[in-house]
Amino acid sequence: MEQRATSYHSQGLNRALAILRLLGKASTPLTLAAIASQLELPKSTAVRLLLVMEEEGFVRRSGEHPAYSIGHAIHEIAEGYRPPSMAEVTAGVLSRLADEVGFTANLGVLEGPSVLHLHVAEPQRALRFATGGMLDFAYCTGLGKLLMSVLPEAAIDAHLPEAEPYTSWTPHTITTRAGIVAELERIREAGHSVDDEERNRGVTCMAVLLPTDDAPTLALSVSGPSGELxxxxxxxxxxxxxxxxxxxxxxxxxxxxxxxxxxxxxLA
Incomplete structure (x- = not known):
């Protein structure tokens, strides 16, 4: 009996939400007949649900031939809505990836001469690579090089240091524009990028692009001890x-x- 009652109330909630979605998409208020017809609901059911939602302020009734539209309660809820951050959305996948492969997982996007780390997940192991902050250089990192590789050559200067030679963090760092251009061509051919101790001694990073159609382009990487990568x-x-x-x-x-x-x- 309890299960049947729960199912009944769930069905009522589903129908009420369907009405709200319908009203939210409508350009003008909808009559009871239009609501019942479009959602294939009995008029008696639609009336009952609309009455409750009107009392709670979720729908508003107007006109001589009553028509319904979204009420003030919906607008109040919408004003308090905060879209999820990229870190909140991707945390589960990145954490699982980090634990599965045993390396630090990182999601990044270009921001000027830097890579902006949108989310970083470290594996559950004693030896792991930790990022130094939210920003890192683009020219000497797997994420940065991969993200630059999708740009036309004329656009990469905005993401490189101002003067050559660039800072050499290790003996493997590429320190010239010509070297970076050649590296980006290799990355395009390979379809992924590698930072093999270019930014940090003993640390290797491998990155791939996220398959999105629109800008901005995002990249996913894993970083860990060079001997293991x-x-x-x-x-x-x-x-x-x-x-x-x-x-x-x-x-x-x-x-x-x-x-x-x-x-x-x-805007940038």
Whole structure:
């Protein structure tokens, strides 16, 4: 009996939410007949639900031949709505990836000569690579180089240091524009990027693009000890990273979280 009652109330809630969605999309108020017809509801059911929602302020009734529209309670709720951040949306996938492969997972986007870390997840192990902050250089990191590789050559200068030679963080750092241009061409051919101790001694990073159609372009990377991220390990990891990148894009809320970034990059 309790299960049947719960099912009944769930059905009522589903129908009420369907009415709110219908009214929210409508350009003009809808009559009872229109609501019942479009949602294939008995008029008696629609009347009962609309009465409750009107009493609670979720719908508003107007006109000689009553028609319904969204009420003040919906607007009050909407004013308090805060879109989820990219970190909130992607945290589960990145944490699972980090634990699965044993390396730090990082999601980033270009911001001038830097990579902005949108979210970083560290694996549950004693030896792990920790990022130094929210921003890092683009020219000497796997994320940065990969993100620059999708740009036309004329656009990469905005993401490089002002003067050559660039700071050499390790003996492997690429310190000239010509060297970066050649590296970006190799990345385009490979479809992924590698920072092999270019930013930090003993640390290797591998990055892939997220398969999105619109800007801004995002990239996903894993970073860890160079001895564990050699060429054979990277070959095994590539399909895992690409699968995780596709999973991120398909997450509910991903497009919503991407919208503020898109606006920010457009204004910049």
């Amino acid at each position: 050699d060429a054979s390990a990277r070959e095994r990891l590539l399909p895992v990273l690409n699968a995780a990148a596709a999973e991120l894009v398909a997450l509910p809320g991903f497009d919503t979280a991407l919208a503020p970034l898109r606006s920010r990059m457009t």
